[in-house]
Amino acid sequence: MIPLDEPVVGDREIETLTDCIRSGWLSWQGPYVAELERLAARYAGVEHAVSVSSGTSALLLAVRALGIGPGAEVIVPTLTFSACIWAITLHGAVPVFADCTPGRFEIDPAAVAARITPRTRAVLAVHLYGYPADMDAIVALAHRHGCAVIEDAAQAFGARYKDRPVGSLADVACLSFHNKLMATGEGGMVLTSDAGLARRVAELRAPSPDNRAADRAVLNHRLSNLAAAVGVAQIERLDAVVTAKRALAAAYTEALAGSSLATVPELDGRRGAWWRCPVLTSPHTPVSRDRLIARLAERGIAARGVFHPMHRHPACEDRTPFPHADDLSARGLEVPSSARLTPDDARRIAHVLRAAADG
Numbered sequence: 001m002i003p004l005d006e007p008v009v010g011d012r013e014i015e016t017l018t019d020c021i022r023s024g025w026l027s028w029q030g031p032y033v034a035e036l037e038r039l040a041a042r043y044a045g046v047e048h049a050v051s052v053s054s055g056t057s058a059l060l061l062a063v064r065a066l067g068i069g070p071g072a073e074v075i076v077p078t079l080t081f082s083a084c085i086w087a088i089t090l091h092g093a094v095p096v097f098a099d100c101t102p103g104r105f106e107i108d109p110a111a112v113a114a115r116i117t118p119r120t121r122a123v124l125a126v127h128l129y130g131y132p133a134d135m136d137a138i139v140a141l142a143h144r145h146g147c148a149v150i151e152d153a154a155q156a157f158g159a160r161y162k163d164r165p166v167g168s169l170a171d172v173a174c175l176s177f178h179n180k181l182m183a184t185g186e187g188g189m190v191l192t193s194d195a196g197l198a199r200r201v202a203e204l205r206a207p208s209p210d211n212r213a214a215d216r217a218v219l220n221h222r223l224s225n226l227a228a229a230v231g232v233a234q235i236e237r238l239d240a241v242v243t244a245k246r247a248l249a250a251a252y253t254e255a256l257a258g259s260s261l262a263t264v265p266e267l268d269g270r271r272g273a274w275w276r277c278p279v280l281t282s283p284h285t286p287v288s289r290d291r292l293i294a295r296l297a298e299r300g301i302a303a304r305g306v307f308h309p310m311h312r313h314p315a316c317e318d319r320t321p322f323p324h325a326d327d328l329s330a331r332g333l334e335v336p337s338s339a340r341l342t343p344d345d346a347r348r349i350a351h352v353l354r355a356a357a358d359g
């Protein structure tokens, strides 16, 4: 079976991990943690990076550090990973869903504008599948209303927006290292150029050892030195991984041209990281999206439907129409996107995709 995605790891990861184990520093106090924070901040062009144990932790701490709690509303795309929503609801705040741009995975700034109220405290923009959201429009709009902007760059570290790195485009950004553009087993990072916010995230990251911290209910969200050691090797190969994924996506795009299937094109000024390449079926595709996924599995190719919109989740159901998210969610599938694959592999997979879609 050709998997959807596999991390690229090699000699450098073995070297840093071995060095970490030999040093005896396995926990968060080890030097690889600080080194990974330094490298991530430098890569994104921000002042501060605070490592955490997952992307979910990064979101939870970013929301909490912004002081978002009961009564506050946070505007978030309905088409996203569920952790974005739980990071809001776990603080007693209310997720307010926004639709995506027609035929595209990014949150629509016009939809955000339509949902701002006096209770809105933040907008959480997600660079889904590695496509950068329209951050200039979102940040200008949010700041005009006195709201903070959080970037969820979990699927997009290495992408660029108007030649600026994703992760540097808002008040605070969140990364995940769980089989994303970087893989450390589990892990994540909060990025910001706001020193106060960075300090607050660091304070909220783990209970204080002297039991005297002012905050109540602080849990442990620390990244281990073991994971950070792998992360240092991974960030060194980040550009190569993004280049490989972009080449795969270009090969899929070209090989699907003229069929009833298509990738979502990049917009001018945005250089996606193409974490997973989403392919869209169309009304002309002879088989359903789910049948297509089943046929690919029979032919040894892993694929799965794109994210399910969160306005349909029983815990946060919203009957407002979100037609564009519903449309993409019904038509989209993720196809193998590992940076280990070559453009020739993508052309072969696209050939099977076309045949499977044709009946």
Ligand SMILES: Cc1ncc(COP(=O)(O)O)c(C=O)c1O
Pocket: 053, 054, 055, 056, 057, 059, 080, 081, 083, 084, 126, 128, 152, 154, 155, 176, 177, 178, 187, 188
């Ligand atoms: C967009 C997005 N945000 C956040 C997360 C959470 O990251 P983690 O799995 O590291 O908790 C994910 C994970 O898939 C994600 O895709």
